[in-house]
Amino acid sequence: MHIPVIAFCLLAITLTANANPGQAASADEQSRINIVFILADDLGYGDLGCYGQRHFKTPNLDRLAEGGMMFTDHYAGSTVCAPSRACLLTGQHTGHVFQRFNGPVQFRPDPQDTTVARVLSDAGYHTGMIGKSGLSCNSPDGTLPNRKGFDFFYGYTSHEEAHRYYPKFLWKNGRRVEFPGNSGQQGDVYSGDVFRDAAMAYLEENANRPFFLHLALQQPHADLAVTERWKTPFLGHFEEIPFEGDHYRAEPNPKATFAGMVTYLDHTVGLVIEKLEELGIADNTLVIFSSDNGAMSEGGWSSEYFNSSGPLRGGKRDMYEGGIRVPTIAYWPGTIAPSSKTSHVSAFWDFAPTAFELAGIEASYELDGISYAPTLLGRDAEQAKHDHLYWEFYEKGGKQAVRWGKWKGVRLDVSLDRDGPIELYDLSTDLGEANDIASQHPQVVAHIEQLMRSAHVESEIVSFNPRESKQRQIKPVN
Structure with missing residues (x-):
């Protein structure tokens, strides 16, 4: 997809794609x-x-x-x-x-x-x-x-x-x-x-x-x-x-x-x-x-x-x-x-x-x-808004996370189980993520699981499965 550009009067300009950086800038520039x-x-x-x-x-x-x-x-x-x-x-x-x-x-x-x-x-x-x-x-x-x-x-x-x-x-x-x-x-x-x-x-x-x-x-x-x-x-x-x-x-x-x-x-x-x-x-x-x-x-x-x-x-x-x-x-x-x-x-x-x-x-x-x-x-x-945000991480057993509105889903040990349990937190009332309420909202958990699945595209150089991953030879860097 291409992100649309909103024209602001303050920022309405004509771009010069091959401007010479050594020349003095024009008034427009x-x-x-x-x-x-x-x-x-x-x-x-x-x-x-x-x-x-x-x-x-x-x-x-x-x-x-x-x-x-x-x-x-x-x-x-x-x-x-x-x-x-x-x-x-x-x-x-x-x-x-x-x-x-x-x-x-x-x-x-x-x-x-x-x-x-x-x-x-x-x-x-x-x-x-x-x-x-x-x-x-x-x-x-x-x-x-x-x-x-x-x-x-x-x-x-x-x-x-x-x-x-x-x-x-x-x-x-x-x-x-x-x-x-x-x-x-x-x-x-x-x-x-x-x-x-x-x-x-x-x-x-x-x-x-x-x-x-x-x-x-x-x-x-x-x-x-x-x-x-x-x-x-x-x-x-x-x-x-x-x-x-x-x-x-x-x-x-x-x-x-x-x-x-x-x-x-x-x-x-x-x-x-x-x-x-x-x-x-x-x-x-x-x-x-x-x-x-x-x-x-x-x-x-x-x-x-x-x-x-x-x-x-x-x-x-x-x-x-x-x-x-x-x-x-x-x-x-x-x-x-x-x-x-x-x-x-x-x-x-x-x-x-x-x-x-x-x-x-x-x-x-x-x-x-x-x-x-x-x-x-x-x-x-x-202001356009995200439907959700997604993260994945390959150290410490593999992890995924989604923020969907007020909801935050976290899945740990992904390398052991790609379909493992998802922790669920309501950030509007539990910013410190102290109370996992996944059992109370199975439909929310199911939707977050679907988002995790759709947001992840397989990589050619790293995998949650260590046996399939070139990362197995890589020493993590702090």
Whole structure:
């Protein structure tokens, strides 16, 4: 299906498909909306002050919410990073997208696995991705982001390497940038500083033409690591349980470090907003902030320490709300009503159609998403709604989940029984998913089971049956 494009007077433009990015932008091009999508890594629903966090402050993101719109019912693409980011960048859910699991898999050549960056780039946008690439989970191919539609890329193509905040090298447009003073878990160049500076430079260099920047930051994913400036203010404030290290680096003060990582993330977002204002393009730029999945419990950290999942059950690798419902803020001064809040049910695969609609582009491939542009613009009566949302996950015995209106269905141990029991929760009265009421609503369960069956398309590279799956040889990546 093709997603229809609604013409807004503010956004009515003529696209030039082969615009030369080296030329000065025309008046029409300058009027086209810029898009910045900032993605945190393993940030829980309750890790921001505006979503209830009280152990530390996130003033910049709280101000973003005050000046924009908070989403209360927005969902990540998956409960782990690689498939979640694939959903974000393609507009497809995990029942359809190619990259459905964490492991050595990457996007296929165009026109397969078409990205939002490719469509925007072809329509004349300059496109950039800085940080952790969502186009592969573990890949040594530093040219992949550029081939998949990003005109500029600086960061990691391996999520396992992105566990480290002191990289030995990063990829910049297919070229290795070496950091000889870094050993991975320690060093003299912190990756967050590199990405912050690259983002500032990108905005300055592209302020006079329409652009899409995907800033994919690492915080607060383990390793637990942040520079002393951000950790020191929290030392001695919490009862700490030192972490001796395993796959992740040792950290004697996990709570202080985690708080410092989130405040560092918050500061970086603040600098992006300041730069947009300084360049005079804030009013023409949509900024979206979100997280790739729910709160983690690894590397010496537990999501329970600071109630990172807020009122939600579970966290990363769960199909309960704490694993997939994520804090999300949209900011567009003069367009999005300040201090607004929406309970519109949306997901990562809605971003691509939203970006296309706001840019005046019609998608040339099938999307699972529905544009939430009407919600951003305060036109709720025009907002199309999902009949349901669907997720599947291949670790921990295999899992499926569906949200259908107020109902949430979760099926566990799918690898053992594709037709196994489904847990049912009424999110309108049981946000924490504490009471399984499947036995009371057999017809609802039957409908959710049908939705799970219809939403899943068999994959050529992964299966819920381990004996049929190439994933059996794949080591999961956190």
